[in-house]
Amino acid sequence: MSAAAAGDRPWLDDAAGRLVRPFTVSDGRTRPSIAFDLMSQVMATGATPLAYLGPEHGQALDLCRAPLPVAEVAAHLKLPAVVTKVLLSDLVDCGALTTRPPAYQHHPTDRALLEAVLDGLRRQL
Template identity: 80%
Template sequence: MTAAGDGPWLDDAAGRLVRPFTVSNGRTRPTVALDLMSQLMATGATPLGYVGPEHAQVLDLCHGPVPVAEIAAYLRLPAAVTKVLLADLVDCGALTAKPPAFFHNPTDRSLLEAVLDGLRRQL
């Protein structure tokens, strides 16, 4: 039995019916350098040739800027597989990729403290 909205790719009892590496045709390295925080957005261009169901889901999801990590979570795929799918769409011009906003030091103590302070205010 499939969960609502998941289509034939997921089964409640068995889990994922298609192994993640088959979704990317066995490829493990994306052709475009993507960070988990890279922002992707659909360009409106239609990819030529066959696009799998995951590619179509990504295009539906990326009407606004969406980070790689969020797309991977939505697709329920490992980040490495998701990056390969995203690189396919970037290569054909259907997506644009923007690197994360911080280039210098993502583990900068002041940045991490500001994030922690913001989270504390939200709780």
């Protein structure tokens, strides 16, 4: 499948891989305006961004119809976490996304949480 045939994936080509460097989608920015943890939950608010932000922003909004952790959004977008955090912070800044801290805030190594993550990863593989 070529990049043109991909339609909704213009930055990917099955033979060539990613056609654009990941940091290009964040305009070279490496710092989000909001501090996200990889397990921070993000969810679309239903508000439409006033300005066109880019295809990855739209893909992130589509993914976030239900709450998702930042790490999962990055995995679906096939982008580094830092780039994803920049995109998500753009969407929070314009009111299209809301965020909440991870549930484990006081016990980041909680065994039940780690087992749930492991189970989720196993289901994906």
